[in-house]
Amino acid sequence: MKLINVGYGNMVSSSKIVAVVSPDSAPVKRIVQEAKAKGLAVDATCGRKCKAVIVTDSNHVVLSALSPEAVGNRSEED
Numbered sequence: 001m002k003l004i005n006v007g008y009g010n011m012v013s014s015s016k017i018v019a020v021v022s023p024d025s026a027p028v029k030r031i032v033q034e035a036k037a038k039g040l041a042v043d044a045t046c047g048r049k050c051k052a053v054i055v056t057d058s059n060h061v062v063l064s065a066l067s068p069e070a071v072g073n074r075s076e077e078d
Helices: 026-038 068-076
Strands: 003-007 010-013 017-021 041-044 052-056 061-064
Touching: 003 061, 003 068, 010 061, 017 068, 026 041, 026 052, 026 061, 052 068
Parallel strands: 041 061
Antiparallel strands: 003 010, 017 052, 052 061
């Protein structure tokens, strides 16, 4: 199991990630709000602005203060 650092010491399993997207669009904002309402949102921003939304195969949503590009680059590293 490979773990990806999503910022500030928080890790997510790379095998569980379905998508890494920017939080700016209305559909993504809706996904985040629904996840918060269902208790499936994990805030890994440590109080900073959310720059990436990570969707997992279990419908959990992880909010990260790193950009989607940075998270993607970290997932490609060996």
